[in-house]
Amino acid sequence: MKPGLAAWGFLAPALIVIGLFFIVPVLGAFALSLTDYDLYALADIANLRFVGFENYFELLQRPLFWKALGNTLYFVGVGVPLSIVASLAAALLLNSKLARFKPMFRTALFAPVVTTVVAVAVIWRYLLHTQYGLLNYGLAWLGIDPIDWLGDPDWAMPAIILFAVWKNFGYNMIIFLAGLQAIPEDLYEAARIDGASAWRQFVHVTLPMLAPILFVVAILNMAGYFQLFAEPYVMTEGGPLQSTVSVLYLMYEDGFKWWDFGTASAVAFLLFLLMFAATAVLLRVARRAQAA
């Protein structure tokens, strides 16, 4: 058998699966977004009409789309930096020479990452309960009045962000920890001889050495946070007052609740474009920072 032929034999099963169930649907999503595919077309394909970019124009005039976009950007814009700060702080603590029982702490801090989003979102719904929730109990102990976390449009998204940071920070922490361990001890030694304080060592040694990893983590986190769905689905159903409707939540509702596949595909495609643009910007910033 020719080696080239053998190679295609090895590749074929995976490529067929990926091609048929991912690449073709992605191309189909764009085609679908140019049609009025809905319940009538689902029943009889003869009802399908090509509408050009009408779905996109309609979306841009729809307040709920802008609301969903704003909510998603809020979640990404606050959630990603907060996650990174929390992860970095945890990694620095774990990496400290003074820390005891490191493997135990590492496991404990990482545990939320492997849990099922739906299940822990259900838990948090009760933790955030205005009357019986543990969080308000803790706040009361500090003398702070109870907050209606999931019932107040101003607090629902912050509550979801808090939940997301809790769930995800352990992942970045492990990556940062590996990055911190790769920084040569000599650099800190030299900084100490120069009389640099712990804070100055962090700013002038740790951060610059960690910068490439920071950017990778930021890009990965951003991509993940743009795909916000299960949290609002389980915790708030997009409410109150649509304050937690994310772009994907809107896509799900338009597509699988109202069976308006044309509009939903346009939503999905706009989300993709947005993520692509945001990633490109971050990459650019990263390149410039490395060059400087």
Place this chain on the structure above:
Amino acid sequence: MNPRLATAIVNGLLIGAAVIALLPLAWMLSVSLMAPGEASSFPPFLPGEPRLDNYESLFARAGTGRYLANSLLVAGTITVLSVVLNTMAGYAFAKLRFAGRDRLFTALVGALVIPAEVAMLPLFLLLKPLGLVNSYGGVIVPAMATIFGIFLVRQYARSIPDELLEAARIDGAGEARIFVVIVLPLLKPVLVTLIFTFLGSWNDFMWPLIVLADQRYFTLPVALAALSGEHVQDSELMMAGSVVTVAPVLLLFLALQRYYLRGLLLGSIKG
């Protein structure tokens, strides 16, 4: 700073962080053992008298045994099939020569930036005539191979020396035999991806929610989300449901965490 004070601060902060990370999970376990309504008596920390009633009603009335079996079946099948398909393809990209190899691989890696959700609506329409909507197959089939999995295997497989494969070819071994006898044993570290795939498919929510309409096929997360819509007030029952959903993956992670964390670092250093 006084070194003893510094040690106390560092370890104190670590303890605080660990409490925050684990408290919700501990609370879940505690409430799942409470009598109905007990969690609303303030402050809800420990059950007065631990009982398994909630688990009993979950399995006897809410059909959780079936959802557990569904989750095991779906996640298990995806894990086995995808590791086979990804390994074959990753090996081919790393070690076999064929026209257009590098271009094809670059295109695949480029497609990694596309979020999976973009494909979901057309995928639903595609699976419908195939009879896969509302069946286990609808969840399993699209997950049988992943670009990222192929990428990981390729990174590993590149370290296999070409001379080893050439020597086997000169000895007259066929490509399939070389793959099974020589390549697979060398790719053992790739098996860490098994854990990721299993945990990932177990925890997956959006696609199973879309493609499974009939309760009989629900995986645990989908069933739990449906249950939490019906039984909002019944926090003790919901916590038991969360325990059943989370415990298998949490225990699996605890048992295999060394491999898991090593694999995580490998996967995150993309490109």
